[in-house]
Amino acid sequence: MPQVPLAFLESGRRGVVVKVRGRDEQRRHLENLGFVAGAPVGVASHVAGDLIVEVKGTRVALSREAALKVVVAAG
Secondary structure, three states: OOEEEHHHOOOOOEEEEEEEOOOHHHHHHHHHOOOOOOOEEEEEEEEOOEEEEEEOOEEEEEOHHHHOOEEEEEO
């Protein structure tokens, strides 16, 4: 499966988190939201460049900058 930043997935697409990049503080924040290796994620929608993402049964709003830090295996 190709690995891409979460920001590059189209609405309705799903993937699995491979890794979270960024500074320790950013990485920890994203991991606390549920973006951990092996977690399934889906993009509900793109809104003005930002994303609404489903992870661990919850919808989360992410800036494009944060979504670029999450690398997923697109399925």
